[in-house]
Amino acid sequence: MNYLRQVTRHLLKDLQLEWRSRDAINGMLFFSLLVVVVFSIAFDPTGNPTTTRQISGGILWIALLFASVTTLNQSWAREVRNSVLDAQRMVPAPPSALFLGKALANLAFVTVVELVIAPLFVIFFNVHALGNGWMLTAIMPLGTWALVVNGTFFAALGLRAKNRELLLPLLLFPISVPAILSMVNATTDVLTGDVDPIQPYFWIKLLAAYDIIFTTVCLLLFETILHAE
Amino acid sequence: MTWHKFFDLGPLSSHPHNLFYAYAAVWILQGGYVAWIAKNWLATSKARR
Amino acid sequence: MQLETPSRSVVPRVAAAAWFAVALVVLAIGFRQAIFLVPTEATMGNVQRIFYYHLPHAILGMVFPYVNCAASLAFLYWRRRDPWKALGADALAVASAEVTVIFVTIGLLTGSLWAKPAWGIWWAWDARTTTYLILWMLYVSYLIARKFSGGNDEGHTLAAVISVFAAIDVPISFMAIRWWRTQHPAPVFGGDGSLDASFYPAVWWNIAGWALWGFLVLGLRYSLERRRQRIQEEAALEAIEASLEITQ
Numbered sequence: 001m002n003y004l005r006q007v008t009r010h011l012l013k014d015l016q017l018e019w020r021s022r023d024a025i026n027g028m029l030f031f032s033l034l035v036v037v038v039f040s041i042a043f044d045p046t047g048n049p050t051t052t053r054q055i056s057g058g059i060l061w062i063a064l065l066f067a068s069v070t071t072l073n074q075s076w077a078r079e080v081r082n083s084v085l086d087a088q089r090m091v092p093a094p095p096s097a098l099f100l101g102k103a104l105a106n107l108a109f110v111t112v113v114e115l116v117i118a119p120l121f122v123i124f125f126n127v128h129a130l131g132n133g134w135m136l137t138a139i140m141p142l143g144t145w146a147l148v149v150n151g152t153f154f155a156a157l158g159l160r161a162k163n164r165e166l167l168l169p170l171l172l173f174p175i176s177v178p179a180i181l182s183m184v185n186a187t188t189d190v191l192t193g194d195v196d197p198i199q200p201y202f203w204i205k206l207l208a209a210y211d212i213i214f215t216t217v218c219l220l221l222f223e224t225i226l227h228a229e
Numbered sequence: 230m231t232w233h234k235f236f237d238l239g240p241l242s243s244h245p246h247n248l249f250y251a252y253a254a255v256w257i258l259q260g261g262y263v264a265w266i267a268k269n270w271l272a273t274s275k276a277r278r
Numbered sequence: 279m280q281l282e283t284p285s286r287s288v289v290p291r292v293a294a295a296a297w298f299a300v301a302l303v304v305l306a307i308g309f310r311q312a313i314f315l316v317p318t319e320a321t322m323g324n325v326q327r328i329f330y331y332h333l334p335h336a337i338l339g340m341v342f343p344y345v346n347c348a349a350s351l352a353f354l355y356w357r358r359r360d361p362w363k364a365l366g367a368d369a370l371a372v373a374s375a376e377v378t379v380i381f382v383t384i385g386l387l388t389g390s391l392w393a394k395p396a397w398g399i400w401w402a403w404d405a406r407t408t409t410y411l412i413l414w415m416l417y418v419s420y421l422i423a424r425k426f427s428g429g430n431d432e433g434h435t436l437a438a439v440i441s442v443f444a445a446i447d448v449p450i451s452f453m454a455i456r457w458w459r460t461q462h463p464a465p466v467f468g469g470d471g472s473l474d475a476s477f478y479p480a481v482w483w484n485i486a487g488w489a490l491w492g493f494l495v496l497g498l499r500y501s502l503e504r505r506r507q508r509i510q511e512e513a514a515l516e517a518i519e520a521s522l523e524i525t526q
Binding site: 230231234235247248250251252254255258259262263266269270273 | 309313314318324325327328331332335376380383384387388391392394395491495498499502505506509
């Protein structure tokens, strides 16, 4: 329970810092809005409703992926300022608690963005779920966690590298391919509803397995990253 | 198959000659990598003395 | 620390030269088998002979990532215990990552040259091709990340961690892509599981030849990296000695 308290402490600290500035959420919101608008200019959503339905799941996740990458880099920059990270290295608390708190905070930020962007999607692309819409309540958090947990880890990994803004997407995108594949396919299946309703379950299961495996790996290896030199 | 047929490239659009391109590409890439290692090896020898 | 003087022993050099000669001979036999001796495949014609170079590279491209993962784990284990051994593991990791990229690149390239006459398209997003593309991307990003994170011990640690992630990711993306592709119609392609026995000599000689070649190149790249590390250590040692002389 002690560990849980430490995680909560880190999480609350990050939420409080974000509440004061609201930089991350505002930035992500506007960025993902821009991506959605650019995509709706690139093709004609009103003219091709069927195509729109088929690709809007992919567009939603691409917007969220790009938006979260912009923020994940910043989430550790906060710790580097005033050498907070050096202080974190010396505290007796397990380093994975710091990581878990940070990842949960990022999950919260991206979830807020999703809650705002989803209605905009319905308006701009005129989509509504033809399949089991409630499944999205499982797909969205699992997919977001898959992006955020690895993203937070690689952002920490790239902290002291040169070109770290470039390094994060470079590492995150290839590693996330299975997750992106599952979340996009599951979302598309739910939105189009033209496959048999069991099929999204496969993708949700795969996504859950991906989440469990990589959360474990991140927690195990974070200490190595934090004390890399 | 004969050597003549292997090297007979013909027009670029005719795909039977992809065989030659594939084998050439393999040797260019593998040989190039070994050459790169050799070049760096010699460069480190020079740095040593 | 007493560093051994750079080995002037001729044994490794002779062994490498002998290995190189054997690899070239086996590859020459493999080439002769593949191009001249093995019967022409009925439906595809001579273009099918690309397969004899494609298959060994595709198989070996799946072997070297395991070397990379094992070396990275060894590095993480030795990092605090035995720095010089850890550096050796790191040299093996970078060598195997580069060799992986070379072999997978060739696998993709020859596959593409084969796909055009066979399926009429250069690139079909079928399960196997896509998996290899992801594999290629993972190890290219590993090499780029290595470059970005600097050549110090910290950079090596970060690279080792990335390598572990990549190795875990490969089987997961393999499964994901398999599921993805079996749901959608994909170009029909002949299973290469059902290969007639008359083609075996070309297949086996080439697999043996390219395996000999691949592990030789891996060894050469490893010794190059080791050599660089030794020069760096010597330079660092000399710098320390020089600074001691000044203070005296």
